[in-house]
Amino acid sequence: MDRENARLLADANPFPETIDARLRQQLSFLIEVDRLKTVLRQSPLAAVDRRENDAEHSWHLALMVVVLAEHADEKIDVGHTIELVLVHDLVEIHTGDTPLYDTEMGADQAERETAAAEKLFGLLPDDQATRLRALWDEFEARQTPEARFAKAMDRLEPMLLNWMARGGTWRTPGVTADDVRARKAVIGDASASLWAAGRELIDEGERRGWARPGHGLSTA
């Protein structure tokens, strides 16, 4: 889904030049990100039988921050954490979603996403391009309590959807319960209680046959 040579959406119907140039740049960016609503993830929705898209996912994470912030082991700024999840998947407008259990796509993921970030955030006025790029970098680096908690939400949300789907992407061919545990363990960097709950879901899912046995429950 590389759109290297694609025009911007707003180019198809430019905003009137009577609107201030800086605002026009912001509006064109805000139209371009509409594409996030078309980037499909692997996760099955709980409410209806279809896959989730990145915009829905980003909204869900943001609301999770509001409701689950009390579980953070370190003090977090809730508003800042929400900003991180709002922008964290924007680069997938150019790269597409990289499924969590796809090691091949994962290999050059960082490189592809960095190029996409340059391109997408570059649509904004310089000061805002810098600011949104910094939010994306912060999320990726996981060096702040807010970024660790945002990442935990990003890993926990599909886990909740997989639970509701009685397996969902846990049933991906070749994936075992231990693989799920390994990929989800970063939740524990932000919240011991949420990771304890996450382990319960995986353990119980394995017991019910929703995830292939790994080396199993003892390593959880």
Next chain:
Amino acid sequence: MDRENARLLADANPFPETIDARLRQQLSFLIEVDRLKTVLRQSPLAAVDRRENDAEHSWHLALMVVVLAEHADEKIDVGHTIELVLVHDLVEIHTGDTPLYDTEMGADQAERETAAAEKLFGLLPDDQATRLRALWDEFEARQTPEARFAKAMDRLEPMLLNWMARGGTWRTPGVTADDVRARKAVIGDASASLWAAGRELIDEGERRGWARPGHGLSTA
């Protein structure tokens, strides 16, 4: 789309009781709100030919707050404003979307939505039910700078999508450009510059025949 007697989504596959009761309550709420992804709005997406859903819309508003906050005429707390837009449409899980130009549905909208708010936020632990209900009430009342700005985003976003669609819901039978101006004027309560831009879009849309002539440009 009244679901008065519908079970909760999480009831179909309850979270294990080994998870702390308060957290289970939070997770069940977070699964229930997955329904927002199924509530369709009238607005056509810019990126692909289908209508927008409420979860996508809520995410878009939140990102608009991040990018457009500088246009607020009063000082706003960005994080708080984002929280308002994240929860503002949640009650539509029970009531469905009320189209902006549908006066019949609009008549008892407040009553239906208040009942829905009681029901939905009541799924949360009491302290959080109170807090999220307060956010929803604040958005509806528009008495704070944050609520006014959140409302402005709620009115501006579909306007941007309608612009990209060369009319979109502005072409609703019986609706004139003046009707659009009247419904969108609340943007001016939060931001003179964004409302000036919004008026440009409506005026230019009317000139191009994307909205039926109202008493027209002079009242803009």
